[in-house]
Amino acid sequence: MATPETTVRDIALEQPASIRVFENFGIDYCCGGRKPLTQACEEQSIELKTVMAALEEATATGQTESRDWVQAPLEAICKHIVERHHAYVRAELPRLELLAQKVVARHGSTHPELEQIQQLVESVGEELLQHLSKEEMVLFPYVTNLERNLASCGPRPLGCFGDVRNPIRMMMAEHDAAGDALAQMRKLSHNFTPPEGACPTYRGFYQALSEFEKDLHQHVHLENNILFPRAIELDESCG
Numbered sequence: 009m010a011t012p013e014t015t016v017r018d019i020a021l022e023q024p025a026s027i028r029v030f031e032n033f034g035i036d037y038c039c040g041g042r043k044p045l046t047q048a049c050e051e052q053s054i055e056l057k058t059v060m061a062a063l064e065e066a067t068a069t070g071q072t073e074s075r076d077w078v079q080a081p082l083e084a085i086c087k088h089i090v091e092r093h094h095a096y097v098r099a100e101l102p103r104l105e106l107l108a109q110k111v112v113a114r115h116g117s118t119h120p121e122l123e124q125i126q127q128l129v130e131s132v133g134e135e136l137l138q139h140l141s142k143e144e145m146v147l148f149p150y151v152t153n154l155e156r157n158l159a160s161c162g163p164r165p166l167g168c169f170g171d172v173r174n175p176i177r178m179m180m181a182e183h184d185a186a187g188d189a190l191a192q193m194r195k196l197s198h199n200f201t202p203p204e205g206a207c208p209t210y211r212g213f214y215q216a217l218s219e220f221e222k223d224l225h226q227h228v229h230l231e232n233n234i235l236f237p238r239a240i241e242l243d244e245s246c247g
């Protein structure tokens with residue numbers, strides 16, 4: 009059971025239902041999740057007991073974001089990430105870029121922050137697409153082969169990167185950069201809140217950005233907190 013001293017990351021790992029609660033309160037459980045719950049609440053100016061009550065309720069009612077991936081085979085985790093999160097990013101980016109173009113054209117003169125958000129969408133989009141390809145072409149096949157070879161007592165697969173920690177470090181730095189870009193967009197848009205009387209496109213754009221950020225957090229949580237530590241452990245056990 010979570011206590012005020014348990015880290016946000018550990019709560020998210022032990023109780024997948026807590027992820028929705030953290031999202032609702034704007035608490036970072038992936039890149040910035042290595043801090044005690046009490047500190048995370050303080051930083052967000054939220055009462056600890058409110059969050060504890062919501063966590064308890066979510067766990068009791070069995071609300072769950074997805075299956076518990078902590079024990080799943082690494083191959084299944086990689087497959088799930090590609091089919092669910094990578095496919096979502098690839099489908100959503102062109103839509104976000106189109107919405108950004110429309111709102112900048114119509115409202116950019118009265119809301120100069122929209123142009124900054126548009127630039128962030130484009131730069132983070134370009135970086136993310138390269139990031140997904142690196143995972144799919146290099147890191148995930150290596151991890152999948154490592155697991156298979158170990159199960160059949162075969163040799164360690166050949167990697168083009170030396171230690172598996174090297175590409176993992178690079179992927180985690182890229183996760184931080186993408187998370188920071190989304191956080192900047194959130195700040196510029198006042199928590200993705202459209203101005204009063206905003207048109208449906210404006211609302212749709214901010215709604216889509218908010219959902220994109222949620223999906224990114226779930227995606228990064230699976231990689232940083234579950235897949236990568238287990239891949240490193242497996243690689244080490246290969247001797």
Ligand SMILES: [Fe+2]
Nearest residue numbers: 089140143231
């Ligand atoms: Fe990924």
Ligand SMILES: [Fe+2]
Nearest residue numbers: 143179183231
């Ligand atoms: Fe990633």
